[in-house]
Amino acid sequence: MYDFRAIEKKWQDIYAAEEPFRIDLEGAKKPFYNLMMFPYPSASGLHIGNMFSFIGSDVYGRYMKLLGYDVFEPIGFDAFGIHSENYALKTGRHPAELTPESIRFFREEQLKKIGAIYDWRSEVNTSAPEYYRWTQWIFLKLFEAGLAEKRESEVNWCPSCKTVLADEQVIEGQCERCNATIVKKTMSQWFFKITKYADRLLENLEKIDWTEITKNIQKSWIGRSKGTTISFPIESTDEQIEVFTTRADTVFGVTFLTLAPEHPLVERIVQEERREAYQEFLSQVAKMDDATRTSISRSKTGIFTGAYARHPFTNEKIPIWVGDYVLYAYGTGAVMGVPAHDERDFLFAKKYDLTIRKVIACSDDQLPYTEKGEMVHSGEYSGWASERFISQAETLAPFLKSKVQYHLHDWCLSRQRYWGPPIPMLYCENCGTVPVPEKDLPVLLPVTDDYIPDGSGLSPLARHEAFLWATCPVCGGKARRETDVSDNFFDSAWYFLRYVSPDDSKKAFNSERVQKWLPVDMYVGGNEHANLHLMYARFITMALHDIGLLPFEEPFTKFRGHGMIIKDGQKMSKSKGNTVNPNDYFETHGVDTLRTYLMFMGNFLEGGDFRESGLDAVKRFIGRVWDLTALPSGPSSLKAKIKMAETIKRVQFAFENIKYNTGVAALMELVNSLQDEQALEPSLIVDIARLLAPYAPFISEEIHAMYGGKGTILNTRFPTGYDVYLEQALAEIPVQINGKLRGKITIAQNATQEQVMEKVLEDGRLTAYFQGREVKKVIYLQDKIINLILGSM
RNA sequence: GCCGAGGUGGCGGAAUCGGCAGACGCAACGGACUUAAAAUCCGUUGAGGCGUAAGCCUCGUGCGGGUUCAAUUCCCGCCCUCGGCACCA
Known part of the structure; x- marks a missing residue:
């Protein structure tokens, strides 16, 4: 009887004492970097889903080790962030006290027992000042490169977590962490300009060996859409309305324009007699939360501004409307209304009795007809195919311009929370926004019991006088610190770089080691991070590459996204009580x-x-x-x-x-x-x-x-x-007659068709099938199969 | 609505380049061991039918067509499930 308890204990102890999987980061001959997504430590411990992921990754690492590679398999803890902090708030204990306890449990009671080939010397903890100092340093590098910017804009606010979130962290209008309904607020926040990389993030997907599902999720999140902008002059002003469309071919069907309610132009063009109605409409829209506003089934409402534009091709007078179905954040915040060939425009036109003009050939009962086709009633372009017009649009008239639009938005980095790395910026009365000098890093997170977020739109750090005030490094005057901390996903966007130099107090990562070990050879993790961690890590790597700090632009050469595990056919959840420890x-x-x-x-x-x-x-x-x-x-x-x-x-x-x-x-x-x-x-x-x-x-x-x-x-x-x-094994060859399996013969490998047929003919059960019939055709695949086609009776 | 992945026994799932469908495992049933049970081991197990029996036949990979000597695999048209995106213009 196998005594697994004694033998597992024995080898756990040997692994702990002898550390057979320590890697010589300098001298390894055949480096292989095997990475798994590191966990968020929480007091409840690693759940079975984490184990599934880590073990699946470790199996690969162990296999590569058996093939003779020097497998570097590091592990660490994503210890900062809302996840850890919310848990601390719930239990009423300070995150700085709870986090080390959680990490200890993860490391000692779980990860050290599963027989993984971790190199524990490389452990990182993103909440340690030795780590987040470099997170702040990378922020400064991006700031210097013009990739970090503070700006006022409409952002996602989670009323329960009391902080803003990035677009990627809002799932169907709800907070990714706590499921509270997100509201839009206009606030001044720090952003990383990930949209500058939208094209490269998309194009590079072709070059990396990732699971297709993961790539597909990223592709649709980036949401590249090619179209045309068209300028409509506004009557009796010298302003223009620019609309974005993917269907420039329908431009002759425009019978109205619609602006987003928030569009600043509305304020300027709305006619006096319509102003009151517009204000009323605006307040109606403002009352709606985002989920309601963008619900596809809701009926579209709008209001006429009283102003008109001129059609750039026909000079026809076009009424300008405001509609709640137009989003200010997408495209130009304005659309051209082509009711004959667009579902929404059609409904809108019906509701407000606007003209419907057919410009793509179809029968009247097909309206709204949204397919491409032959252009009609389109002046000199009548008879053109939609595709031709769209592809040549830019060359046809000066008011048509090609434009590429993305769904991807800049990464909102600020968090009005305590448990994260303070964003290393200062605001000086004389010098304005000033970065903290590198030599002053890290900007330490103060140890305080006053850390509960208050929902004021300011981080708890703003209440901490000793933290708040600093000296301006430029003029020596008084400067106020940025009090927001950065997004947890920023911590994890570069941890795989730190693993190769965990003790380096001079640099974020050692270039020679990066050269030797990176990019990561194999990365395993969950697809739920496709638009979050995986996208951010790619962006940070690309940015660091452009700044000249990394020799490659893609961090993970190979990525495999694993599936989810369920229990007895059902989703696991704490509320169902079917979780697995x-x-x-x-x-x-x-x-x-x-x-x-x-x-x-x-x-x-x-x-x-x-x-x-x-x-x-x-x-x-x-x-x-x-x-x-x-x-x-x-x-x-x-x-x-x-x-x-x-x-x-x-x-x-x-x-x-x-x-x-x-x-x-x-x-x-x-x-x-x-x-x-x-x-x-x-x-x-x-x-x-x-x-x-x-x-x-x-x-x-x-x-x-x-x-x-x-x-x-x-x-x-x-x-x-x-x-x-294997060469000595006999081949078992299935015998088909007219494509149906009728028996098998056993014969030495590499037999010829004649040898096989000889065997077949020896078998009375098989020959019985072709009594009195000729064998018309024989299909024989050596060592695989033989198929005899018989003539008719 | 659009994009993607998938649909195989009672269940989890195999089938690598178009070549034996259901590997492996669970559950179930039968048996051995045992005073008994547990544990363990052995056998049977896609559905329907024929045969006293050895065995044999027909059907069968979501549905309907097609290509092929041969289709879970390729092509066309549907249905359903899951994931992503979504008043995205």
Whole structure:
């Protein structure tokens, strides 16, 4: 009986004492950087989803180590941010006190026990001044490069977290962390200009080996849309209204223009007799929250300004309206109304009785007709195809200009919270906005009990007099500090750079080591971060590259987004009470069993269904592996060696393609087929342990040591040399008659069609099928299949 | 609405380049061991049908067509589920 408790403890202790996975960051010969998304420490511990992710990543790292790579597998803690702070607020304990406790539990009671090949010397903690000093430094670098800017704009405010959030952190109008409904506020905030990189962020996706799903999520978030801007002169002023459209071909169908209610132009053009109605309309719109305003089903309302524009092609008078369905933040904040060929414009025109003019050929009952087609009633362009007009638009008239529009917005970085790195900026009465000099970093987060956010729009740090006032480094006068802290996602946007130089007090990261180890060779994590962490990390890397601090622009050469795990067919949640605590299983089933089961449960990239009955099955499997060591030592049968050769291929395929479940299945098959062996060579048993080592570290180490192996099994090599037995295997060839499987023959490999046919003809059951019929055609694939096509009766 | 991924036994899931569908595991059933149970081990297990039996036949990968000697895999048209985006002009 395999005593997993004793043996796992033994190897956990050896890993802790001997640190066999420490990496020589300077001297490693075959560097391989294997990264996993580091966790947010919270007092509840790592949940099973984190474990699933980390183990899936570690399996890959262990496999690469068996292939002889110097695998650098660091781990750390994303310890700043709303996640940790909200937990602290809920429990009434100070985050500075709670966070180290959580980290200790994660590290000592969880991560050190799972047999992962972490190099603990590289641990980072984003809330440590030694780390966030460099987060602030990177902010300054971006500021110098003109990529950080404080500006007033409409931002997302979470009334429950009492802070602003970035667009990416608002999910369907709700806060990503607490699900509270977001409201729009106009505030002055720090932004990173990620939109300057929109095109490169999009184009580079073609060059990186990432899961398609992840790339697709980023693509649609960036939301590149090519179109045209068209200028309409406003009557009796010298101002213009510029609209953005992807359908310039419908320009002759414009019968009105609509401006967003917030558009500053409205104020200037609204006619006196309409002003009161406009004010009334504006206050109606202001009352709506964003979710209501942008709800697709809501009926569109608007109001006429009393002003007119001139159609740039026809000089026709066009009424200017204000409509709540036009968003100020997208495009130019103004649209041309083409009711015949746009769903919304059509509804709007019907409601307010505006002219509908057909300019794309279609029948009247098809309106609104939104397909492209042949242009009609379009002056000299009548008869043109939509595509032709759109692609040539810019060359047709001076008031048409090509424009590319993005969904991606600049990254709002400010947070009116306590638990984060203070943004290192000063406001001096004489000199204005001044960056904190590098030598004064870090701007320390003050230790205070007065840290609860008040919803005033200012961080709690604004209440902290000792923090607030500083000396202006330019004029020596009095300066006020920026009191907002930066977004948690900024901390994690560069942590993979810090891992290679965790103790460097002179630099954020060491260039030689960056050169040697980065970009990351393999990154594993959840797709929920596709638009958040993964997008931000790409942006920061690109920016640092342009500043000249990094030699590459993409941080993660290969990324695999894993699936979600559910429990007994249902989503796990605290409210349902069906969460899984991984530590429970360390005791009842063992780490090896838990790891192997998590990988066996389903396709790692698609997720899986956690069931205790499956865990029991894997425990039995681990027991059967152990029982192999009880067999007498002696020559293995040819059958066993052939099976071993096949298994090695299948297991290797599974690792390479992240189909871990099929690798476990292949090993189970192997162990099942060895059950009736009389004896096995020790080398074969150790080779089985090598195949198993990425999944189940401890039993593998123990078997390796039992047969005299020194050090960790991962320093030996992935099994080879069994292919010779494969050649001796017989081929089993399915025999089809008229495409239907009718039997099988067994024959030496590489047999000719004649040899196979000879065997077929010896088999009375097969020949019975073609009594009295000629074999018209034979399709034979060597060692694969034979198909006999018979003539008719 | 648009974009993407997927749909395979009672269940989780396999099938690498168009070539034996259902590997591996769960559950279920039958058996061995046991005073009994648990644990463990062995066997059966897609559906329907034929046969005393060895065995055999038909159907079967969301639905409907097609290409092919051969389709879970390729093509066309639908349905459904999940993920992303969404009054985006």
